[in-house]
Amino acid sequence: MSARVSPEIDGAVKAQFPLLERSVHGRPIVYLDSAASSQKPMAVLDAMDDYYRTVNANVHRGAYEIAAAATEQMEQARADVARFISAPSADEIVFTKNATEAMNLVARSWGGSNLGPADAIVLTEMEHHANIVPWHILAAERGFEIRWIPITHDGCLDLTDLDRLLDGAKLLSVTAMSNVLGTLNPIPRLAAAAHEAGALLSVDASQYVPHLPTDVGELGADFMVFTGHKMCGPTGVGVLWARMELLDAIPPFLGGGEMILDVTKEGFRPNTVPHKFEAGTPPIAEIVGLGAAVRYLEGLGMDAVRAHEVSLTGYALRTLTDRHGDDITVHGPSEPAQRGGVLSFVYRDVHPHDISQVLDQSGVCVRAGHHCAKPLMRCLGVTATTRASLYVYNDTSDIDSLADALGEVGALFGH
């Protein structure tokens, strides 16, 4: 049962994540919440530690040795991230606080200068609140229409009315992979349809970039956002990628130091891209950590990461069904190749909070709640789900522990 599921990614990976050596309630930790935040490998922890111990200085304006080194490390990370998503230029990588701030930047800077009362944008029913609320806030100010692509019963986008929904719309903003259902959406097809209709495509890739080989050109995105802490990097750093002509055309988001070329009593001239969008001292150590995370994942190979997760997702779907039969229902696509390693499930009629509480006693970490996707919860007809999510360091033994611990839930709450 503890066989390796991928020849490329094996048990040695788990050993590179020090947190996974600890125990919880006297049991070895079984971390199944990577869709919320991933654990960090030694390579990332060491890079950040080395930065603070040997390099730490503010970036961009210091002539002295360590300030130059800090700037160089930060800009190296920008180049690493650009390479990781096959961006044409490192200057198209804008560092933000997280994916949420990056999406707010798109809404505020692009939406704020392009959307008015006669306009419309298109979202989907499976979006994270980070790709809903910024548009609600802006729509309340500017009065444009928000249209919604519905979902099918098996948790995929229902594209039947796509052309009608896109007719006259200026933007389609969609998740590449659902953080609740694991559904992988057909981004290239959506890009083609959006562009055909004269709309831009914005992609929330927070759950995609950490898990699949990513090429912004192949995806056909105009804007793409993701976050560092779900891809082995630290919290506090996210990324906006956009085509240079868009970044050039839209106004700055936050104002302050670094984002200007000149400031007078009458006004200011914005700096060049990407600095125009990076007001204030950036999270330098976190950016350095993200660069190390990217190089770590490249070392594993993103094709191997994906292969490992497809295999492990298949094992999880089979194991949970074999062990718990009709007691368990997993939301989302049933075919592992059409989804990521995010398993939202219902177990009997036990509330997700109770499930996660009992699993915690076995050291099994899963998330319970609405996963910041309340419109989707309403579509599914539930108020909350229990979600187990996988990453490079998980193996079949973690899935077996989940299945075992669910048995204890059944024993406690059985009728």
Add this chain to the structure above:
Amino acid sequence: MAGLEDLYREIILDHYRNPRNRGELECPPAQRSEGFNPLCGDEVVLTFEMDGDVVTDLRVGGYGCSISQASASMMSAAVIGKTIDEIRDLTRSFKAMMSIHEESIGGDGTEALDGAGESDGSTDGALRLGDLEALRGVVKFPVRIKCATLGWNALATGLDETAEGE
């Protein structure tokens, strides 16, 4: 370290599996109050009837985890037949028991709870207080305190609105 048996006491699981006073009263004449936990989406819908300042009937609707549902069920059993003032005393005592601070300084919450029960004067008052006491273990699981107080906060809001309307 707190074990699950501190949280899922048998009497709590019993109230969860067999909730008391489940349902909804017609409004009006009944009044309605809702409690909502934005963290988990749990919802409790209380409908209650008053005769003067006495809550003569109360029904619990909504959905949620074992702790929020069991706590609301126990609350319904404890407050029917009590006056607004008695219920406010009981609510204060219950929330004191649910406070990490009160727990750490000793049994104040328990004494206040007993006092409220004695003032009730009904024969099964002690049994109902026993039910509420079973929720004491929730305080060892701070994330779940909001679950236990959801129904109580909804009732307090509803009674405040009733008092203001007079």
